[in-house]
Amino acid sequence: MERYxxxxxxxxxxxxxxxxxxxxxxxxxxxxxLITLYGLHRGFKLDDTQAAFMVPGFMVNAxxxxxxxxxxxxxxxxLTMQGSYQSWLAATxxxxxxxxxxxxxxxxxxxxxxxxxxxxxxxxxxNLSFMGLLFAMPGVILASLAASLLGMVIVSRAYGFxxxxxxxxxxxxxxxFSGVFAPVTYYPEAVQWLMTLQPIYxxxxxxxxxxxxxxxxxxxxxxxxxxxxxxGVFYALAYRLLSRRLxx
Amino acid sequence: MTADKSLIVAQGLTKTYTAKSGDVMAVKGIDFKVMPxxxxxLLGPNGAGKSTTMGMLMGLTRPTEGxxxxxxxxxxxxxxxxxxxxSLVPQEDNLDPDLTVSENLFVYGLFFGIARSVLKDRVPQLxxxxxxxxxxxxRVSQLSGGMKRRLTIARAxxxxxxxxxxxEPTTGLDPQARVLIWQRLxxxxxxxxxxxxxxxxxxxxxxLCDQIIMIDHGDILDEGTPRQLIKKHVPxxxxxxxxxxxxxxxxxxxxxVGDSVLFYVNDEDAVAFRKAIPEKATYLHxxxxxEDVFLRLTGRRIRE
Ligand SMILES: Nc1ncnc2c1ncn2[C@@H]1O[C@H](COP(=O)(O)OP(=O)(O)OP(=O)(O)O)[C@@H](O)[C@H]1O
Ligand SMILES: [Mg+2]
Numbered sequence: 001m002e003r004y005x006x007x008x009x010x011x012x013x014x015x016x017x018x019x020x021x022x023x024x025x026x027x028x029x030x031x032x033x034l035i036t037l038y039g040l041h042r043g044f045k046l047d048d049t050q051a052a053f054m055v056p057g058f059m060v061n062a063x064x065x066x067x068x069x070x071x072x073x074x075x076x077x078x079l080t081m082q083g084s085y086q087s088w089l090a091a092t093x094x095x096x097x098x099x100x101x102x103x104x105x106x107x108x109x110x111x112x113x114x115x116x117x118x119x120x121x122x123x124x125x126x127n128l129s130f131m132g133l134l135f136a137m138p139g140v141i142l143a144s145l146a147a148s149l150l151g152m153v154i155v156s157r158a159y160g161f162x163x164x165x166x167x168x169x170x171x172x173x174x175x176x177f178s179g180v181f182a183p184v185t186y187y188p189e190a191v192q193w194l195m196t197l198q199p200i201y202x203x204x205x206x207x208x209x210x211x212x213x214x215x216x217x218x219x220x221x222x223x224x225x226x227x228x229x230x231x232g233v234f235y236a237l238a239y240r241l242l243s244r245r246l247x248x
Numbered sequence: 249m250t251a252d253k254s255l256i257v258a259q260g261l262t263k264t265y266t267a268k269s270g271d272v273m274a275v276k277g278i279d280f281k282v283m284p285x286x287x288x289x290l291l292g293p294n295g296a297g298k299s300t301t302m303g304m305l306m307g308l309t310r311p312t313e314g315x316x317x318x319x320x321x322x323x324x325x326x327x328x329x330x331x332x333x334x335s336l337v338p339q340e341d342n343l344d345p346d347l348t349v350s351e352n353l354f355v356y357g358l359f360f361g362i363a364r365s366v367l368k369d370r371v372p373q374l375x376x377x378x379x380x381x382x383x384x385x386x387r388v389s390q391l392s393g394g395m396k397r398r399l400t401i402a403r404a405x406x407x408x409x410x411x412x413x414x415x416e417p418t419t420g421l422d423p424q425a426r427v428l429i430w431q432r433l434x435x436x437x438x439x440x441x442x443x444x445x446x447x448x449x450x451x452x453x454x455x456l457c458d459q460i461i462m463i464d465h466g467d468i469l470d471e472g473t474p475r476q477l478i479k480k481h482v483p484x485x486x487x488x489x490x491x492x493x494x495x496x497x498x499x500x501x502x503x504x505v506g507d508s509v510l511f512y513v514n515d516e517d518a519v520a521f522r523k524a525i526p527e528k529a530t531y532l533h534x535x536x537x538x539e540d541v542f543l544r545l546t547g548r549r550i551r552e
Contacts, residue, residue, distance in 0.1 A: 083342030
């Protein structure tokens with residue numbers, strides 16, 4: 001009976017719609033952060049070490065922000081306006097399927113944005129390394145998953161645009177306070193503590209050394225554990241809220 | 249499992265929505281059965297609890313109390329194989345606006361575990377069946393309301409279900425589209441499928457349904473075949489007299505409907521009543537129908 005796992009079928013559904021919007025997506029999520037990076041590069045005349053510092057930070061940040069945004073808007077639309085979740089549940093899918101597929105989808109396509117920035121940014125800065133990119137990806141992926149799951153927690157309680165758009169400014173703050181631009185130690189201790197609450201921070205903390213082929217097992221263990229724990233907590237919360245919302 | 253042949257059995261089925269603004273008891277301990285291969289109409293005013301009942305059948309709403317079984321299995325314990333045999337046409341279209349018309353059917357079919365090779369044939373067949381072939385490449389937003397409804401019904405048929413639950417399938421459709429849907433539903437019934445539908449069109453219910461369940465305020469008011477209900481609740485003849493109403497008409501139950509008054513007259517007196525109507529008066533003489541029963545049972549007051 002079962003031919004393909006149902007979350008995969010959902011992912012296929014998402015890919016059908018996505019392929020039609022690929023150029024816009026690439027423009028928005030790859031080109032725009034790239035322009036920022038380019039601006040920084042020009043304005044501050046980044047040297048090699050600074051570039052090696054910035055590129056992985058931008059990868060994680062761009063991917064996770066894209067995951068968050070596409071969740072709070074895309075998943076909100078599917079839940080409220082389009083009634084898609086309800087229609088999928090009527091077609092034998094479970095709340096787990098719906099949640100997993102939407103989050104995986106939002107996170108994966110955002111991951112491509114991160115990869116795109118890594119490739120283009122590395123090329124622009126003259127420090128393109130394929131091994132580095134490859135090793136940076138797990139941090140990018142996990143941070144995106146956590147960001148998308150957090151977005152789902154918000155969406156599960158939202159009824160309209162205004163319920164989610166209030167979280168948009170947070171993205172800008174996270175951009176600054178996740179360690180994209182400067183090492184954590186540059187900030188006061190209270191701020192440092194706040195920074196550790198963000199998935200993007202932990203993503204950067206592993207992806208940056210990984211990108212520069214300097215990742216140690218200890219660092220990897222700590223930050224991957226935190227990211228996985230965040231994913232677990234957000235998943236449980238999102239599942240609970242979404243079930244309550246969908247199954248009345 | 250029971251020896252009961254019923255496809256759906258509801259016993260003491262209750263649903264209370266809990267909300268901050270106060271609890272709503274939408275379904276109040278109803279009992280009903282649906283036999284396989286029949287069409288059952290769930291009729292009632294707005295807010296009666298029809299969609300809630302259908303939601304419980306689909307597992308989208310959890311019963312607060314009572315039992316509800318389909319194929320002899322409680323709805324909460326239905327296996328995937330059993331759920332694949334059930335389809336829903338929801339009250340509000342929830343077609344996928346990101347996909348084309350044919351993709352809507354194709355992807356939905358995949359959810360039910362149907363092979364691509366099967367779907368490649370079935371999707372065009374269904375589009376043809378619902379007269380949507382020309383629109384197969386269009387986006388949902390490019391369809392009219394009636395086309396969307398037809399597509400929603402086509403989508404519900406993609407898994408070739410044994411039980412088809414239709415929540416107001418023809419609301420907002422033009423007469424041609426309604427007739428097409430009636431034809432299709434009657435054909436489906438002939439192939440042995442079980443239909444459970446709601447509608448606010450009494451003529452539709454009378455045409456399609458073998459069994460009618462009238463509900464209001466979450467309670468079952470009565471049930472039976474359309475014929476039984478008419479016989480039981482209203483006299484057989486209705487004289488729809490345009491105002492002004494002639495004087496000296498025999499006294500019968502009447503109902504003011506604005507520009508005219510309905511007189512309910514029993515079979516024995518119908519001929520005499522007609523003779524008593526002055527020649528100049530304008531009127532329409534018709535047999536009593538389900539609409540008369542509906543108004544009789546649920547009253548005239550406007551709902552929510
Ligand atoms: N999710 C919900 N939360 C709270 N109350 C609800 C919910 N859904 C329905 N109700 C209430 O339950 C009652 C029955 O609603 P339901 O949608 O089942 O009616 P219906 O018979 O389908 O009406 P209609 O003909 O208008 O579609 C109504 O009083 C409604 O306000
Ligand atoms: Mg309803």
